[in-house]
Amino acid sequence: MKLIRKTSLIILWSIIGELSPLLVLAQTPKPIDSVNLGERSWIAQKTTETTSTPSSSQTPENHQPNKPSTPADNTTTVNECWQPNETLPQPQPVAQIEESSPPQTVKENSDSSAASQEIDSQQSAEEEAKQSQEKEKPVSFIPKPTSEEIALYQQLAQADRYYRCGQSTVAEKLYREAKKPFEAEIKYQRELIPQAIYDPQYLQPGGAVYWRLYQEALKEKRLQSKIIAPLKLLTEQHPEFIPAHLEYAKILKEYGQKEQAQEVLENAITLYPNEAPLVKAKVEADMAAKKWLDASLTARRFALFNPDNYLAAEFLQLANENLQRYKNDLRSKLTLGAVGNAVLGGIGYAFFGNIGGPISAIETVTLLIQGEKAIGESSAKHFQKRLTLIEDEEVLSYVREIGKKLAAVAGRNEFNYEFYVVMDDNLNAFALPGGKVFINAGAILKTNSEAELAGLMAHELSHAVLSHSFQIMTGGNLLANATQFVPYLGSSAGDLITLNYSRDMEREADIFGTRLLAASGYAADGVRNLMVVLEKEDDPSPPAWLSTHPDTSDRVKYVEKMLVQERLNRYAYEGVERHWKIRNRVGELLDKYRQEKEEKEGKKSKKPPETTPKTQQIIQQQQENRPI
Template identity: 45%
Template sequence: MSRVFQLAQAVKLSLILGMTTSTLLLGSHLKVDADSRTTAHRQLQNTKVKLAQNSPAISRFQTLAEADELYQKGQLQAAENLYRKVKPDFATSDRRRTAIYEVEQLPGDGQVYWRNANEGLQQNLDSKIFLPLQLLLSNYPEFIKGHLLLAEACDKKPEACKSNAKDGQPKNALEVLERAVELYPDDPELLKAKIKALAKEQRFLEASIAARQFATIYVDYPEAPEFEKLAEKNLQRHHSKLNDDLRFQGIFSTVVGGVKAFSTKDWQSGVSGFETISMLLQGESAFGKEVADKLVKQYQQEGKLLEDPQVLNYVRGIGGRLEPLMGRKFDYEYYVIQDSEINAFALPGGKVFVNVGAILGTNSEAELAGLLSHEISHAVLSHGFQRVAQSQFIRGLSNVIPISNMFQEMVGKEYSRENERQADILGTRVLSKAGYAADGLRNLMATLNAKSGGKEQTSWQSTHPAPAERVAYLEGLIKSNNYNRYAFEGVKKHQEIQNLIQGIAPSQDSKPAASQPAKKPPKGKPNSRTKPTRGIVAIAAGLTRDNIEIRIDGGKVESDRNFTINFIVENRSDRAFAFVPLYAEVVTESGKKLKTRFSSAQAQVPAGGSIKGEVQVLGQSWNSQGSQNLTLVIKESTGGGRIFRIPF
């Protein structure tokens, strides 16, 4: 094999892997004598250019990058045209039909089905109830009252509902409503009926989440305040039922000092069933924090925590776009672990851990966002917390088990089919609402399946099985809900972060965490503010409403009492958006206004445009230990009069 051909092959591999030629050649064992270096270098460059022009992977990347740029500028149709060039369609299906509410809007046969079903209810004839309703919804799923009537019939006649259901048709009232809400998630009447059905089955947490999601995503709907109250009511009922269940399993009086005892133990120590139950009774946020603190300490001792501000800002920025749409308010925290396995997990209370391998193994920001959205959904839906609460750990009250085993119980086992489907539904919905390509998670699963080829799986695949039918299910979920696959992919920024992690473009702000041993946080009150380190800091948060996104993206500590945060306003709507910096505020949890100084290039954002700005917070120290417990408030001055509150 000639030297030039060897070099050309090396360059081709370097393009595919995203590495520089010099880095690759250093370990390639190729030898080039001094006399031929100049010629070889010229041939290398020519070969590299040709490969870059012809490589399908490079061409796809360039197309997606160009589409992303158009999308961010608000040129949505032009962006979609480019996305479609490199994203083949799923199997063809009809787009979701517009909902209708009146019988008169149905065609003649639909009105006959409706009349027969109502007559069947009056005559108490099962066959005359269920068959007409099934035919009605099969042909006209857009008729909302049809779903509500079938759910009512199934609630009154559960056995008849089940026996009359054909293959693939819902067999009970809740399944009827879940199918309907998947088709029309923004319909208040369907959602109220679903919440009522969930509460009847004592699934109070899911009822609370469903209500809070609606109130969060459809904040401008007049029904939003009603759903906020429903969310709080069902969350209280969930807490009450959980406490009763836990006490029934062995605790009838508080185990004094249980949580304190747990907090003094290290990762290898054991914890008794008494201590576990006592800790669970404190709630999932407190429980998740205790386990997360132990895990972080373990990673710090092993030198595995990556603390580069640019990487952390990137991950937290993605999380900041997802959190407000999740339906539960947790104190979300994000950690990046120096582990090459493609894996991520979220502990109860929103403590999210992402392996470097997950960043390197995904092809775009949308894929990574899909992974995070899915994992956060598991935490929001209390899957890990409930698994521990129902495990054998608390059945033997005197048994002692390692804390690490408890962690394995939460995130190290395969989730049930129901848990996975719930996380798929919530995660994909939030991914789409956050403005990412809705097929991010679907694409990641398809890629992992193709790579594994039925052989060795990644860590994430071992706990999140993704057979072909599940990929197909995600495709169906995206199609039936009309989620947008042709939205932001984020390939360019994602590649920059991948290169940064691999050392191709070292961060200007910090050295890798491995060369900076993590310092122990100073002792003191949990929420006390310690003297901050000056310089660039990682912080991310965001809120999206009606295609207007305002997000916080990094900041800088300037002194012990002053810091600045960067904010970005993106307008993806079809009309201008404006705010008055004079009325923008930063407030504390108690509502106290802090002294601030806002600056931005302009205060009006044209349709499809974006602006960047800064807000300097004066007389307030930076909390290096986590959340600032502050809220950025920006008030719209254009017609909508909306108020954006972004906690950070």
């Protein structure tokens, strides 16, 4: 009987042991299909409680939070959006000291001991040879992340999945945990520019006094100084009162001080670029001075930066009309011989790099008159021939998808946007007129997320959208400005192009690029984060992209200030998983390209050296075994 009971207990115990994994699975919530991110926080359990349906999109373009759906839809969609894009990156290899086991006392004869020593010496020799070969090998371009970078990757990847699933509130909490606030964020909030006002009753007491003194002086027709002085003080001490700027510019113009009036409007627009009355006054002043291109750019800038403003369409029409006036004026100047054929030929050579010599004056005139689109297409074809471009479809699709999202909100629908990746490991990028953007492979390698790469592309795209390169080429001295645009083609693509944009142009590209980034659904601090990372690198020679963009620390500060002032969302989509996969792919392509290049150069170097009378004598003496 005892034997039967014992046998029954054993059988029962074995059955329970087999069923225990099933019981655990039945009690455990359905796991998230993702890389191993360690212990889940309370947020991971919240996915079963939410009533919103996550979007199946893998990008921020189709992000639709809080959309009602059926439970069946929730099951399939959650599985799709929670699925990790890629595998977890591996950390850099760290030298580890292997713990040796206690020595075992084995009796060996002298012959076996000698054989063992010989084997050990052979192994050590092989290891030394292997180490020397590894030292000679060039370092791979494939990134090797540190443990800190992997930890940040895990946090952002988890937040990205919540964002893709439509749970933006939960995602924002995780983004905030991973991304610390700016050190000067509180300071910038205190230094916010006062909101623009138009009604004098909202002026502070001191400002109200200046406005009253101006009106009294104007009514009594007092001296010029008595009229101008109150307005000058009012615009300086209370710049938020927009009518003061308008009146100040008007009075200066009436007194024949047109340049000073222009300066007043420019200063006012710098502080309040989105105030339509100021912008319209500036456009009218440019038109009065027949500065057609400036008038067009000012009007277009307002329309692009303020697409929801009820006057956006009117400003866009002004931009197009003044651009046409500029083209007509340019056509008359060129065809009437104001600029000689030699100058035109120089422009063609400097800009298009025609190896066979300058292009004809007629061709140059035609391109300039046709505008940005024609210039961009012509110059892009030239660069495609001169540069080694990456043709990998996976990499190109990734870059073009980002570019397409940015171009969709850029506001220049007349452009045919194209995006190319140059086979070069330097961090560099440039944009040609008409929306042709070239980025180096190094820009992908040295960015940590899709948002950072999108920030770099948005900055360069902004130069094209705001017509900066076209403005440089066609404004003022045509030859001088054209040579600024493409001064040289260096030995490497990293030194390809240096666009001598003005400080104001760089600032505009930073601001507009950041707004493009936010409007596309990416984290708005992409450019800012990229500049911070590069600024921290202890490199005496900065990357090419930064070397042409001076005062990086100042730019970081005003971008941070803009993020705070305009309340742009820096806790949106980062996109780390797919980006890290593409980074590795780009590293592989660069490794392969370098290897093929070295092999090609090696074959060239194996040619027999040229013999001189001296070398012939040495060879002959060696063959005869005679002393040299």
